[in-house]
Amino acid sequence: YIDALEGGQINEILLEEGAIVEKDEPILRLTNPRLEQIVLNREATLFEQINNMEITRLNMASQAIRNRQDLMRVGLDLQQTDRQYIKTKSLFEHGLESRSNLEISEEKYQNSKRLKTFMLETVRQDSLYRMNQLASLDNRAQSLNRQLDDVRRPLQNLIVRAPVKGQLSELNAEIGRLMGQGTRIGKVDVMDGFKMRVGVDEFYITKIVAGLKGTIEIDDDIYELKI
Template sequence: MDIPIEKKRFTKSKIIIGVGLILLISFIIYVFVTSGGKPKLNVNTERIMISTVKDGVFQENIPVSGSVLPITTIYLDALEGGRVEEIFVEDGTIMKQNAPILRLSNTDLELSLINQETSVYNLLTQMQISQNAARQNTINKLNQMTEVENALIEANRIYKLNKKLYEQKAIGRNEFEEAENNYNYQKQRMALTQQILQQDSISVKQESVQAKSSFTRTQSALKLMRKKVGDLVVRAPVDGQLTSLDAEIGQSKVKGERLGQLDVLSGFKVRVDIDEHYISRIYTGQYGSYSFNNVDYKLQIKKVYTQVSEGRFQVDMLFDKDMPKGIRRGQSFQIRLALSDEKQAVLVPKGGFFQQTGGNWIFKLSDDGKIAYKVDIQLGSQNTEYYEVLQGLGAGDKVITSSYDNFGDKQELILK
């Protein structure tokens, strides 16, 4: 008779598997509980930048790029058109004021000068002839005046004599009236001659003034024409260095065409490009700093060009006191342009962390430096080196300021 064998509920293999599952689940629960549910990441401290938050003097500034230009640049344009006949100096020459640079020729202008000079000489000759004629006419009138005056004196003498003789009945009435009529005639003639001589004097003066005015205008035109011919020789308006000379022998230049430029070497200015985002915060008098050979130099904004081109505008800055030795035209360098006054603030060094966090949070190290965890922060202004911390951090805190690209969504970092 067969005896039924009872099947065992728990085999040895099942017991081993069950124990293993229990241990695995327990380990997972332990890790979850001990980590608080936060995802962690092991990080090598040699691959990150750890910075210390500090309390110090803060000034908001922005980095801008500037290029060195002469303090003044004078453009040389052709005041008169013509053909290039001579070039006296080469590009880059140091010039003295009024030193000749090049000479143009213009036959039409030179012919006009000759015609103008001829006109002046002709006018001068006509003036001399007119003055001589007026002088002779005046002399004739003065002679007439003398004759009339003499005739009046004689008529007056005869009239007085005949009047006495007539009263004494020595002469007849007819002879007396004849003397009286002649005397009255000579008086009227004398008055008319004086009037004519007075008008002649006024006329001579008017003609003289008009002639002088006409001669002065003609001389001014001649002077202007000579200046125009003189402008065919292009000269240095001030002391400086000739740059960008664009002229060749035989080349034709039209009036107003650019021939070159003269850079005044008494000093330099810096032309700075700035993003249009800051245009409302830039004004004359603001300062910037520039480091050259480990020496800091201060610059001040002297002129703001408000025209915006391709999202940028420009300003001119001058060195406040000392100027670096050895700088040259066209040299470029970085300037820290101040946008605010200095103040005390909590500062965190700038770094790649801002790209991922936007300044809203940062990894802060624990007191023992073994763990870094997320903390919410609020940043204010910035300069080329630091962010201003408004809240979330204090002086002495250590934070990770390098890039967070490899941290993903981890809430804590285990530092090794």
């Protein structure tokens, strides 16, 4: 049997009674403005969440770039202060530079070393945090996409489809008719598994058992039957 999975108004009848149908072939279309608006509202909410996640991804990527740039600047500064310290120390050893300037140069060098160590640890911690966050965002994105599929499913159900392959033997539908959820619309007969009902004389009743075979002639064609 064919039942309406969602309520609505018949907008289009795609097949006529008696048509041969494939499984899941569309038979008719329903419209349901209220349902469509509910789905649109839910989609908008989910799309907003998906958009916010993408913004978070972009922000994290931008932060990673800034961290690398900062680390490069700190590395260059360390090279410069290192060279300056070596130069000042050499001049001091030859009596061409004061001790105070040597101490200032050494302090700058040590500060640059500490800053690079700090930046390396910061980048490492940020990378670990970003990896965990990205994994969480991926899981959340998959969940939201599944929710989108679930939200859209009622709209898909507005297209009434054949439940099985066979012949559309009944179709109770007309354009504009309102149908509630669960309303019986028609029936599809399976073509490769017909059943026949025959009358049996009382004399033969005791001889009828499951599995008994027989034949029938229809339009000069012989068909095998089995009880």
